[in-house]
Amino acid sequence: MTLVDLSSESGEAHYRQVVAAAVERVVGSGQTILAEGVRGFEQGFAAWLGRGLSADHCLGVANGTEALELAMRCAGVQPGDGVIVPSFTAYATVAAILRIGANPLFVDVEPDRPVLCPREVERLLADSGNSARIRAVIAVHLYGEACDLRALRELCDRNALALIEDCAQATGTLYESDPIGTWGDFAAFSFYPTKNLAALGDGGMLVLGRRADPSLLAIARRMRLYGWDQQREAVQFGINSRLDEVQAWILSGKLSDLDERIQARRRIANHYRELLGSWASRMGIHLPKDGVNWSHSYHLFVIKVDPAKRQDILSRGAADGIPYAVHYPLACHQHAYIAKRPEAPQYHLPRTENLAASVVSLPLNPYLKEEDVMLISAHLRSILGDT
Ligand SMILES: Cc1ncc(COP(=O)(O)O)c(C=O)c1O
Incomplete structure (x- = not known):
């Protein structure tokens, strides 16, 4: 028996009501594509992000991968350009870079956290000198952990x-008390069904940061729809990346209590820490937690274990109905398609490779019950032992 269903929130009663209302609204209005629902969600999301953002900063798109692609295109990334990115990310980040024909330049993560290390970015910039056409850095806030945005912002400004x-x-995730996504020139969000704000299918948002040229939104909007202008004449490059109306209404409905669901994720993470904290420090196991100037949103609660024990945890979990998972067993530079690219150098990313061998995600969603957290914690301790 599975204790917790991590695949989606679609079984929740509240979620069902939001979905039913969204479908009813769209069927009733007959407006299925890029209409009031999408505009309302763009507005609502901008207001939720705060920091003076408005609907002029947000563009609903079909998914997070295309939000990243459009962000890079708005930033002027061209085929052949280099884009600095952590190798330890969901492969989608890299797929977006490749879609443009740009080259991912992989760097290692922080010594003690699974996010881009600014010192490694600096080192790569110094090593590549002026020869490489490096245009952008992608800061992936993996698992809900914030990157060191102050350091990365300063570094990007200094290097144009x-x-x-x-x-x-x-x-x-909060960075210096505000939702993440406004420090960059651009930000990309995904509303894939497992995400903190989940659609009933695919969805994404491109966000222009506070300092981005606001006229870029019109360019991005045309790019979302074939490059058409208002007369449906193609005047620039474009793709089809529409967010549909049903998803937009669902997302607006769920935005209204998103903060409560994030609080629930934080409560569950605290509970895991209470139950596992002293054991984990005796065992040398690192548990995720807030940083000094940022708060975790716990999309995932990921710990690092002895690589030799990982398969045992997964197998015993599967047998006992506890869905432990691994995000991700391969770093991006280890995927066959990347490794065989002719331009792929020999990467030396020891922290990244260590993470890929040792991470385990404990079940966590906003609906996980206290008794399940206790059961999972006891289960994990029984597998790894208590010294
Ligand atoms: C870090 C990261 N970037 C990008 C994406 C792409 O989002 P989507 O699946 O909506 O295209 C995902 C989602 O899987 C992700 O986890």
Whole structure:
């Protein structure tokens, strides 16, 4: 028996009501594509992000991967350009870079956290000198952990690089008290069904940061729809990346209590820490927590274990109905398609490779019950032992 269903929130009663209302509204209005629902969600999301953002900063798109692609295109990334990115991310981040024909330049993570290390970015910039056409840095807020945005912002400004935040896993993470996604020149969000703000299918948002040229939104909006102008004449490059009306209404409905669901994630994470904290420090296991100037949104609660024990945890979990998971067993530079690219160098990313071998995600969603957290914690301790 599975204790917790991590695949989506679609079984929740509240969620069902939001979905039913959205479908009813769209069927009733007959407005299925890029209408009031999408505009309302863009407005609502901008207001939720705060920091003076308005609907002029937000563009609903089909998914997070295309939000990243449009962000890079708005930043002027061209085929052949280099884009600095952590190798330890969801592969989607890299797929977006490749879609443009740009080259991912992989760097290692922080010594003690699974996010881009600014010192490694600096080192790569110094090593590549003036020869490489590096245009952008993608800061992936993996699992809901915030990157060191102050350091990355300063570094990008100093080197005339665009800073793009990949917030797909970090909706609701706070950085210096505000939701993440406004420090970069651009940010990309995903509303895939497992995400903190989840659609009933795909959805994404491109966000222009506070310092971006606001006229870029019109360019991005045309790019979302074939490059058409209002007379449906193609005047620039474009793709089809529409967010549909049903998803937009669902997302607006769920935005209204998103903060409560993030609080629930934080409560569950605290409970895990209470139950596992002293054991974990005796065992040398690192548990995720807030940083000094940011708060975790716990899209995932990921710990690092002895690589030799990981398969045992997964197998015993599967047998006992506890869905432990691994995000991700391969870093992006280890994927066959990347490794065989002719331009792929020999990467030396020891922290990244260590993470790929040792991370385990404990079940966490806003509906996880206290008794399940206790059961999972006891289960984990029984597998790894208590010294
Ligand atoms: C870090 C990261 N970036 C980008 C994406 C892409 O989002 P989507 O699946 O909506 O295209 C995801 C989602 O899987 C992700 O986790």
